[in-house]
Amino acid sequence: MLMRIKRLPTPALVIAVIALALALSGGSYALGITSAKVKVIAKRVAVKQIAQRIPGAEISAGATPSVLSGRGVTGVTWEGSYYIVTFKKNISQCVPLGSTTGTNGNNTDSRINVVHRSSGPKMLNVRTYEGATENSVNTLNFSVAVLC
Secondary structure (H helix, E strand, C coil): CCCCCCCCCCCCHHHHHHHHHHHHHHHHHHHHHHHHHHHHHHHHHHHHHHHHCCCCEEEECCCCCCEEEEEEEEEEEECCEEEEEECCCCCCEEEHHHHHECCCCCCCCCCCCCEEECCCEEEEEEEECCCCCCCECCCCCEEEEEEE
């Protein structure tokens, strides 16, 4: 013989049932997001974070170089056979990256050498090369960045 329960549920039971219902409905919403949507969202967030956090610049080369775009770079100078790129903060513990972004019209084979400058914790030495020779040229535009 079954006994009838005449008491009302306790407040704790009511809250637990509401929490369970919310948790289950949230899970069903999450099932509606496909992996393709997750990838698109993740890529968008990652690109935004990288752009905000990585110091670097695109440099217009030549005897009087200039910073075309970027963040965290205060200036660039040509020293006769290499560039000095100066950053706002100490980058001595960061990994420097570089890429040439153009040629002077003679050859499409270009290289770049980016190293820390021993005399300054905020500076990089950058040399650009064109072709198979080891002669440094000052006419190749380049981009630099540091990963800290």
